[in-house]
Amino acid sequence: MGAMCSWVAVQGAAKAEVLGTLELAETGEEVLPGEESSEFCCCEFPGGWFVIYSEDFDWATPELTVDLSRFGPVLGCRYENKVEMTSTAWVLRDGAEVWRVHHDNTQSIYRLDVTGDPPPELAEMRERLFREQADDGGEESDTDFIADIPQELSKLVCGFRVEEGDEVFTGLQARGGRAAATTRPAQPSEAKPGFLARLFGRR
DSSP states (O other), X not given: OOOEEEEEEEESOOHHHHHHHHTEEEEEEEEOTTSOSSSEEEEEETTTEEEEEESOTTTSOHHHHHHHTTSSOEEEEEEEOSSSOEEEEEEEETTEEEXXXXXXXXXOTTOOEEEEOOOTHHHHHHHHHHHHHHHTTGGGOSSOSTTXXXXXXXXXXXXXXXXXXXXXXXXXXXXXXXXXXXXXXXXOOOSOOOHXXXXXXXX
């Protein structure tokens, strides 16, 4: 089926302040991100990271993360593998973007745009996954390994990435205003799945 989702993670902020800013409220329902049982959900991770996940690819915007960065460091992520294989992660502090890593395979499966000062672990991730891509056929492969790089960075920073982990999330409901997601119509699956998506059969 594939995923079209986004999320933000804020470090060191009070959950009530973040949810109040986003005009979201907890439902008490336990949900699994990606099952589409709840438009929004949240979970607290080690290191003081509070993750808010949305089933809407367009929800996590640069403007949203700039606003949330007044509470502490913020990670923003977008991921989709239904139409195009698109994967992006970025971090802000005090309203300024520290780094951004973006991939989409519309022009080349090896495309990886990097700006700012990303974690040093990126070099190893890039070398390893570019090598796996080449070993699997490069541009002709049915799997997009490069799309995993922003997701591995997300896990490195806040502990969460899509299609992995068994953390229990709590459903959220919008109270109106900015948090309301705009659901995009379903599209036929055309993208090359990421490595973990292929491994676990979640496409």
